[in-house]
């Protein structure tokens with residue numbers, strides 16, 4: 073048996089690799105540089121062009137670009153009409169923002185449990201948590217895999233709920249051939265550097281509904297309309313008049329971020345294909361390792377995977393998740409855990425959310441870590457990650 077790096081052995085690779093990173097090419101640099109010398113550096117033609125491109129890529133009728141994915145979710149909560157006294161159902165196995173957007177508008181997040189194999193929100197658990205206060209569902213395409221749209225849609229229709237998809241992980245993913253972004257009432261994207269494509273910070277919201285689109289725009293731009301056709305005052309005093317119609321925020325994206333994202337979008341297919349190839353290679357490598365459990369995919373989802381999660385099979389390994397994680401790190405493969413269940417955070421604990429709420433999510437959390445997955449990884453990088461997993465599994469195999 074090989075000596076683990078954590079015990080003084082030689083690491084499987086000499087340079088540290090992280091779980092994710094962006095890929096910025098010369099074309100992206102040029103696009104940003106060109107945008108900076110134009111007439112506008114915010115709210116200009118590149119933002120408009122980006123929103124059109126996002127509609128093309130997602131198949132949505134409308135797109136609003138915003139400054140980050142969290143702002144997208146906040147606007148979605150506003151457009152869905154969530155407020156004090158309302159409940160919004162989401163998953164605990166996500167980034168905090170998926171739940172926080174309810175709190176921003178004074179509503180209450182309610183956590184439904186996840187499917188133990190796909191790790192996505194369980195439609196039965198959504199239904200079990202519906203009360204007469206429930207107004208919306210935020211379903212997260214966890215790791216990029218599409219949620220069970222058909223069943224969740226049916227539940228939301230039956231109970232009159234707005235269905236918001238947190239697709240921060242899932243640009244490029246399709247469900248039954250339809251791209252994420254065009255399927256449900258509102259879809260939110262993030263373009264943070266670890267996500268599939270990036271604008272540094274950035275986000276977008278898509279919808280097919282003109283009324284939701286109007287609300288999303290207003291929420292992200294101070295609640296202000298510049299279009300006289302939409303004015304409450306039908307006789308504005310002059311051409312300088314704009315109207316603040318609701319309370320909104322300044323969540324705009326700049327033109328140079330839009331230039332970067334538009335350039336990145338042209339490479340979405342390439343990035344997506346590379347991610348899929350790496351996922352296939354990992355799946356193949358772990359298929360005959362009962363010590364490692366991999367995420368199950370539903371056949372409806374054609375997934376552009378954002379994260380690759382391995383789950384340790386406790387019955388087959390004699391180490392803790394912490395020991396495995398630290399051993400990977402010593403082999404120079406820096407993993408991360410996605411995610412600590414949201415309601416474990418002090419903010420939620422102080423508000424009365426108790427551990428034990430979602431047993432599946434909690435059990436999954438205990439044994440998972442995300443291994444490196446990003447398009448710029450070379451085949452050698454991929455093989456070194458597999459070698460590190462194998463080496464540590466060999467050492468701790470029961």
Ligand SMILES: *Cc1c(COP(=O)(O)O)cnc(C)c1O
Nearest residue numbers: 140141142167169240262263264
């Ligand atoms: C990244 C992420 C967000 C937030 O996006 P930001 O752009 O970082 O604000 C929201 N939800 C999920 C699931 C995410 O992964």
